[in-house]
Amino acid sequence: MEHLLHRAIRRQDDHLLDLGCGDGTWLLRALEAHGGVTAVGVDISGEGFDHVLSEAARLGLEDRLELHRQDVAEYRSARKADLVLSVGAAYAFGGLLPTLNAAREHLTEDGMLLLGDCFWEREPDAAVRAQQEDGPQKYADLPTTVAQVVADGWTPVYGYTSTIAEWDEYEWCWTGTLARWALDNPEHPDSDRALQMSAAHRTSWLGGYRGFLGFVVLLLRRTPPPASTEVS
């Protein structure tokens, strides 16, 4: 992600907006690496905000970072962003195209969008597809996904496709962290539920979408309208 941010941040005073920012870690990293950049993160959960904000204060970056606990669909700002991020959060807007529309509203004229979303690496069977597409969001293969983005008026200027090892690391990390917490806190009323959630997710990943679902991050600029052709 750092190398993507490096490509995406063009000016030292760029303003960033992360829609579905998680705990805000990526914005904090961007601020650390790019003095002068300002950033706003919006997430409905707010989980981890306190930790990231205290890290920002420790590093003297607190004046440049705002985190809002809010539904991204309701977030409005008078300030346009030079870079909008939506990484793994397109479902918050109901899918890829509504996310592109929302990003457009928040961007400066020459602003860029860093969009991370899933795609089908291989055609899944009906059960795996149904499991992953149980909400409004539907996925396509990578060429179709990119073609949808291009047809919506965007030009990819960079992209990164996660490797299977990166997916595995991500899944082991979060299922493992949840399981470890449950085992360390057996008296907590949520302990059993956490252990069950971790096991259920691990099973649906290892026995389901592993190797089928891919993840791509696209760095996008808006495609200029075609030059009008003079008719003599």
Ligand SMILES: C[S@@+](CC[C@H](N)C(=O)[O-])C[C@H]1O[C@@H](n2cnc3c(N)ncnc32)[C@H](O)[C@@H]1O
């Ligand atoms: C898979 S996480 C990705 C987090 C972060 N972008 C990252 O890459 O680490 C998806 C995030 O979207 C947030 N989210 C989901 N629906 C949302 C909504 N309607 N408004 C704001 N945030 C939402 C979740 O709380 C979660 O933090």
